[in-house]
Amino acid sequence: MSVEITSENLAQATAHGLTLVDFWADWCGPCHMLEPVLEELEDDFAGQINFASLDVEEHQNLAQQFNVMSIPTLILFKDGVAKEKITGYKPKKALSQYLEQKISE
Secondary structure, three states, X not given: OOEEOOOOOHHHHOOOOEEEEEEEOOOOHHHHHHHHHHHHHHHHOOOOEEEEEEEOOOOHHHHHHOOOOXXXXXXXXXXXXXXXXXXXXXXXXXXXXXXXXXXXX
8 A cells, every 4th residue: 555544644645626535454364355456456547546545543543534444445435525324344346346437537
């Protein structure tokens, strides 16, 4: 993931365009399964969508702020505003189709 989100940089990291933030933890098995999928998507959507990650263990306040109850959770930000939430592991094809739809909106 290109950007690691903290309380200090969340607003700046999500301010422009589309940003997909991965809420994860090191102990989470499905989070580790999702990581290579997100890395491939980051390459596929370079220049169209920003990708970032947030460790919920280190930043519990942000997880609470965005009502993240289970992980992995992906939150799509558009111009600094959290728009949609996806919870659980999703295969690359499903996420790719979702992201392409969001780009075209």
